Amino acid sequence: MLLRMKTTFLYLLLFFIVFKATAQSDSSAHTSQIRVYFGGAFPKGDFQSSDFEDTYTPFAMSGPLMQVSYAKAIGRNLYGGATLGLRINAMDLDKFAEENDELVLSKKSRPWQSVFTLADAEYRFNLTDGYFFVKGSAGAALNRSASLHVETTYGTIAQAADKNTAFAYGASTGLFANFDKFELGFETGILSTRPEFKFTDAQGRSTNYKLSMTTINLGIFGAFSF
Amino acid sequence: MKTSLLCLLALIALLLSSCHTQTDDFISKNCPGSCTVIKGTLTTDGRTKPLAGVKLEVQWHEGDMFSSIRRRKAITTTDASGNYELRFLLRDDELPSTYPDNGSFTVKAHINLENYLNCSGGNILLRTYDLKRDTTITFDYLLPQKAFVEIQANNLQAKQQDDFMWTEFLSDAPCTTVVSWYTSDTKQIIPIAANQPVIIRTTKRKSGVETVTEEVITLAPGKTFNYEYTF
Incomplete structure (x- = not known):
């Protein structure tokens, strides 16, 4: 899936560069930009773990990442702004229990979810037909852990979701091409937060644990400059 | 092929x-x-x-x-x-x-x-x-920590057909180590329990006479004790 997305993005980029010439204008005249991003978030490290030794195994799978950003020029090629983002990563229930597990009657879960509010600093490099940019972000994320409900022949395994707000940061880079006031581009980067959740086991004993929820992101965006 | x-x-x-x-x-x-x-x-x-x-x-x-x-x-x-x-x-x-x-x-x-x-x-x-x-x-x-005893047996060549000698390491540990002495093995390093008493008991029969000697040691983890016994 990752390979297919990468290929799609590369073709898109090629398309932008080839067909850009007729629509070129001087975007430096625009001082503000609103950007709408959609892409995939691919868990890394502890977040993607299916390790039996974890206190609470996340089983996070790749999922969608949506972001809306505002950026305003604050210097030559330097932009400051803010991003509101939503990231959703489902649990891989087939790793928790195989599809044909004789003990399991039913299984369901609600996904991991993070809502990001980030302050951004972006630096743009002029290209012939657009811009290459690097962006750093810092802020907060309201996180919700995944919930789990598995009915078995010997009882129910139920783990409730928990919420926690934690510091979040990101770094990304990308390219975009100008079409007068509109831009199209792609962006790749990392987004991370480390909330503390409460895990309650079948005996009712609670444990607090910190989980690094880090994803590598890859997506496309459309932008409007004014 | x-x-x-x-x-x-x-x-x-x-x-x-x-x-x-x-x-x-x-x-x-x-x-x-x-x-x-x-x-x-x-x-x-x-x-x-x-x-x-x-x-x-x-x-x-x-x-x-x-x-x-x-x-x-x-x-x-x-x-x-x-x-x-x-x-x-x-x-x-x-x-x-x-x-x-x-x-x-x-x-x-x-x-x-x-x-x-x-x-x-x-x-x-x-x-x-x-x-x-x-x-x-x-x-x-x-689960004891590990210490060591380096045991040396001397004069084993004097053993006759009905003679024997063995050394046991006894302690409150999940298992007991026993070393039977033959003419070829004269020196061994045996892991034992550290930070608790260990009895080194050697039993021998020489010319029809059986004798038992005991020594109690307590070693810090990682330390080695030299134990020598002459048949």
């Missing part, structure tokens, strides 16, 4: 290796009911000091050299007092059945085997063949 033989061996090795599987049983780890519980305390230094923060794991294993299945059932970490509780759910194929088709459960400790003395020579603390559902087993385990 050689190439064909090598290909055949490679094929056999591939077939054999593909028959050994290891799985993680998350349903068991989050036991929803009818649980089997193994609990107790893990200590060292002659049961005077709790071993905190040691990861313990239950595995079920069934098979032979050609095919096997290993299933991780539960995992926990000892608390500050050395207490632990392993709670897991037995599947139907793990219930006791008729020998030799019976699988076994083991409790394994994630320890550095260079520092701790364990009977199995590995990290297995307990092996059992007949666990049941809805059962609690209490299992306190002493």
